[in-house]
Amino acid sequence: MPLTTTRNSPDWPCQVKPPGSYDWERSAARWLRELVPARYSGYPALIRHPVLLARHAQIQVHHEIRVARTALQTARTELPPLGLPESVIEHSIKLYAAEIRQLQHIARSVRAVTEALVGHGAVR
Template sequence: MALTYSPISSDWPCQVKNPDSYDWERSAAKWLRELVPARYASYPALIRHPVLLARHAQIQVEHEVRVARTALRTARAELPALGLSESVIEHTIKMYAAEVAQLQYIARSIRAVSQALADGAAARSH
């Protein structure tokens, strides 16, 4: 069963054109390049194959989620030793929690774009 994608979907990034649109893969690649460290965005294989870029972006964001979760989980125990006030610690905990939520949303968006890219590549190879 083929999946359909819509920019109206809560997981589809607004920066990426609808897969039915002209040149949508270019908008997907541009968005994905913004999610990876700049040195990766310039590798020829990732430039030529957006599906590889999507894979790398997914791995990158999954690691960022783990880092943010670790920072959140350890903040209350470790930050007081750095001499930070309770209000700074509370603000930092809220910041990490918001970052985890944002990164999870980005990960879902990457999965949606990645699937659309893979579906497009499979359709072209038949």
């Protein structure tokens, strides 16, 4: 099964070795563990099954996108009553928008790594 996503792709994370190279699955798992809450890194099923870890990372990132979108959409109505100055609110809005773009890129990267793991038979 040929892979369309490689390390040269803009979606491939630079922290992960190219699919098929020596120890690439380990580099993928290490990167994916950084995307999930720390307490998950000790779960044996997630350690032994990188595809399961990738699935959980996908879910985690999608939830983070949803949280950032909610924060962005509600900033103008919910932040003023907290007594925050307009400049802080505007800065927060820019921050949330940038975070959403970054998380969307991470989501594409997780998807690329997941496809590579599945395509290289990382399901054990």
